Amino acid sequence: MLDEHHAQLAREAAAAYPHEAAWLITPGECRQVANVAEDPRATFRVAKRDLAAAHGRGLLAIVHSHPNGPDCPSEADMRGQLASGVPWGIISTDGERCLPPFWWGDQAETPPLVGRGFRHGVTDCYSLIRDYYRLELDIVIPEFPRSWEWWRAGQDLYRDGFGQAGFRRIESADARPGDVFLAQLRSPVPNHGGILLEGGLALHHKTGKLAVDATRLSMREPIARWLPHITHWLRHSGRDDP
Numbered sequence: 001m002l003d004e005h006h007a008q009l010a011r012e013a014a015a016a017y018p019h020e021a022a023w024l025i026t027p028g029e030c031r032q033v034a035n036v037a038e039d040p041r042a043t044f045r046v047a048k049r050d051l052a053a054a055h056g057r058g059l060l061a062i063v064h065s066h067p068n069g070p071d072c073p074s075e076a077d078m079r080g081q082l083a084s085g086v087p088w089g090i091i092s093t094d095g096e097r098c099l100p101p102f103w104w105g106d107q108a109e110t111p112p113l114v115g116r117g118f119r120h121g122v123t124d125c126y127s128l129i130r131d132y133y134r135l136e137l138d139i140v141i142p143e144f145p146r147s148w149e150w151w152r153a154g155q156d157l158y159r160d161g162f163g164q165a166g167f168r169r170i171e172s173a174d175a176r177p178g179d180v181f182l183a184q185l186r187s188p189v190p191n192h193g194g195i196l197l198e199g200g201l202a203l204h205h206k207t208g209k210l211a212v213d214a215t216r217l218s219m220r221e222p223i224a225r226w227l228p229h230i231t232h233w234l235r236h237s238g239r240d241d242p
Contacts, residue, residue: 019041022035025062026058035064060086066090072211079145119212121146126157132195152187167234168237177196181230202220
């Protein structure tokens with residue numbers, strides 16, 4: 001349903017450049033609305049009356065453009081999406097060309113766990129853990145809005161958040177399939193995570209040098225190669241023995 005609006009989004013995003021454009025999608029309609037932010041080149045804000053009217057028609061999604069990228073959500077975008085309760089989309093443009101819009105949020109379609117491309121905040125290592133727990137274990141763990149390379153900006157996403165997400169630390173010898181591992185890769189804090197699977201395999205999505213890399217795919221591979229980098233083993237309270 002959301003994909004049918006790609007041509008309109010691309011046309012209107014390019015026309016709005018260098019300002020961010022905004023759209024509200026309701027059944028049968030993708031309506032561009034005014035960006036009333038104080039600095040529309042850097043952010044967007046939708047007027048309360050426009051948002052209320054869209055809710056009255058059955059709001060399905062919120063979309064905005066990123067002039068000159070990045071082609072991934074910011075921490076503020078992630079917070080806004082969580083607060084809205086509907087999928088969000090972003091379309092990046094340089095004023096002439098537009099990248100295909102992407103969508104995110106728990107209400108959006110979930111890509112396969114293996115073989116998904118890397119996009120910070122949408123399909124990254126923490127997103128993979130969340131999707132695995134929701135799809136395979138029927139456990140919903142919270143989303144944590146984050147900026148690209150948060151581990152270089154003084155944040156400690158995994159260690160600060162695992163208790164709030166319902167996890168507790170366990171000994172490596174006690175790890176079993178479904179438990180989470182945290183790893184530290186060229187970072188002052190653990191900046192990578194994955195899932196232990198049957199047969200000594202790990203399910204994970206390794207972070208690259210770019211915020212978006214369609215060639216860096218989520219995968220299953222032997223856990224052995226990650227053991228030197230693992231700092232924590234975690235188990236969710238929903239998986240504790242009775």
